[in-house]
Amino acid sequence: MTTTPPPPGAIPGQQTQAGPLTIHGQYIKDLSFENPRAPQSLIEQKQPQLALNVNVTTRQFDTKTFEVTLAVEANAQTPEKEPLFMLELIYAGTVSLGEVPQEAYGPLLLIETPRLLFPFARAIVANATREAGFPPLNIAPVDFVALYRQQLDAAGGQIPGIPTGPVGHA
Numbered sequence: 001m002t003t004t005p006p007p008p009g010a011i012p013g014q015q016t017q018a019g020p021l022t023i024h025g026q027y028i029k030d031l032s033f034e035n036p037r038a039p040q041s042l043i044e045q046k047q048p049q050l051a052l053n054v055n056v057t058t059r060q061f062d063t064k065t066f067e068v069t070l071a072v073e074a075n076a077q078t079p080e081k082e083p084l085f086m087l088e089l090i091y092a093g094t095v096s097l098g099e100v101p102q103e104a105y106g107p108l109l110l111i112e113t114p115r116l117l118f119p120f121a122r123a124i125v126a127n128a129t130r131e132a133g134f135p136p137l138n139i140a141p142v143d144f145v146a147l148y149r150q151q152l153d154a155a156g157g158q159i160p161g162i163p164t165g166p167v168g169h170a
Contacts, residue, residue, distance in 0.1 A: 020100045021108050026093035026117055029069065033128050034086045041084045042133045048076040048084050054142050056114045056151075064097040068113040070121050074129075074137055087128060087137075091121040110151065111144045118142060 035041060053073040058066050069092040076084040095113055097105060118141070126136035 020098045020104065021112060022096045022098070023113070023116060024065075024094045024096065026091070026120060028089070028124065029092050030088065030090040031124065031128065032086075032088040033132055034083075035132050036083050036086075038133070044078070046078050048078060050137075051075045052139065054139075054147070056110050056144070056147060058109045061094070062096075065094065066097070066109055067092055067094050068109055068117065070114050070117050072121055072125055072139070074125065074139075076134075085129065085132060085134060087125060089121060089124055089128075091117055091124065093117050106148065106152075110148045114142070114144045114147075118144075 051074070053071075055071045057069045057071070059069070060066050069090055072087070072089040072091070074085075074087040076086075078084060093113060093116070095109070097108060100108065122139045126138050130136040
């Protein structure tokens with residue numbers, strides 16, 4: 001049996017402090033792909049018009065445990081407004097926050113967590129469109145800071161799903 005030595009500078013018996021954000025798991029909650037004009041849409045070689053929407057939401061489970069959901073919607077249509085495909089993906093992760101001030105909840109949950117989830121959601125979108133017979137849809141990086149600011153402005157400075165009062169035990 002082998003044992004791993006403690007990291008340099010660690011005091012035996014002392015617990016190491018968790019970081020500000022811990023991801024427990026990530027998963028597809030919902031994935032829908034429609035190709036209503038197949039096989040005609042695959043035969044025609046027209047440049048599609050693409051509409052893309054990305055949204056981030058949170059849901060609290062426990063004092064410091066949240067589900068962060070990244071919703072991606074992509075719709076492509078021909079120049080004649082005929083649908084080529086419709087894709088909806090809801091990709092989520094469960095996270096816990098460490099000992100951070102309450103002001104950090106919003107940025108950690110709505111900026112940093114989506115940044116970590118996004119590459120996986122992007123790969124799912126690219127694979128789904130490729131498997132459906134279209135060129136892979138490679139979504140450009142999303143500015144989650146700008147998206148967070150838009151959500152703050154739209155909600156009057158309060159983000160739904162993030163507590164505003166005292167958190168934890170009083």
